[in-house]
Amino acid sequence: MSRPLYLIDTHVLLWALGDDPRLSTAQRTILQRGEGLIVSSATIWEIAIKRGLGKLRLDGDIVETVRMHNIPFLPVNEKHAARTERVGDRHRDPFDRVLIAQAQVENLTILTSDTSFALYDVKVV
Numbered sequence: 001m002s003r004p005l006y007l008i009d010t011h012v013l014l015w016a017l018g019d020d021p022r023l024s025t026a027q028r029t030i031l032q033r034g035e036g037l038i039v040s041s042a043t044i045w046e047i048a049i050k051r052g053l054g055k056l057r058l059d060g061d062i063v064e065t066v067r068m069h070n071i072p073f074l075p076v077n078e079k080h081a082a083r084t085e086r087v088g089d090r091h092r093d094p095f096d097r098v099l100i101a102q103a104q105v106e107n108l109t110i111l112t113s114d115t116s117f118a119l120y121d122v123k124v125v
Helices: 010-017 025-033 041-052 062-068 078-087 094-106 115-119
Strands: 006-008 037-040 109-111
Touching: 006 010, 006 094, 010 025, 010 041, 025 109, 037 041, 037 094, 041 062, 041 094, 078 094, 094 109, 094 115
Parallel strands: 006 037, 006 109
Antiparallel strands: none
């Protein structure tokens, strides 16, 4: 398996699973290549919370679905958690702040369409 290069934001993961036309050409190309992808455990947590609140309808087990696509998971560790302090709160979504911290610590590019990520020292596609 190749070294992770791309951390998939929650909405991009959901769009990819549904083959949503909102995926950019660059995102679609990276996802179709299927190499160097990783999903944060924070993304799974966000999806679980939204499903539990009835804000997201998604059939099946998201963990198994991601595994079926051979995408590994990136757990949130102590370095990621500590880095969120330096990320700050310019972005109001705590899950996105965790992704930003993970991308910074692990030197990953985030696949996202969220323009708020541009406020941070992180690469995005």
